[in-house]
Amino acid sequence: MVTFIDDAVTFMMTIVVLLQSLGVVLYVLVCGALPFDGHNLQALRDRVLSGRFRIPYFMSSGSFTHSLILRLLSYNDVK
Numbered sequence: 001m002v003t004f005i006d007d008a009v010t011f012m013m014t015i016v017v018l019l020q021s022l023g024v025v026l027y028v029l030v031c032g033a034l035p036f037d038g039h040n041l042q043a044l045r046d047r048v049l050s051g052r053f054r055i056p057y058f059m060s061s062g063s064f065t066h067s068l069i070l071r072l073l074s075y076n077d078v079k
Contacts (some may be wrong), residue, residue, distance in 0.1 A: 023072025
């Protein structure tokens with residue numbers, strides 16, 4: 001039996017995934033490259049799950065776009 005709590009958790013997880021996807025799209029539009037890369041699928045998975053990516057030098061660290069991308073691509077384990 002699915003409860004209201006299960007539905008709420010599923011909904012929140014969906015929102016988190018959508019926001020992270022939006023962060024990837026924004027990164028690609030602004031920087032012209034993907035935020036995560038790897039030599040194979042396991043390396044790519046590890047980079048995504050650890051949240052390791054580089055912000056290019058031309059994006060100033062105090063800008064709105066910089067902080068928005070950092071917040072959207074941050075990985076917080078939702079339990």
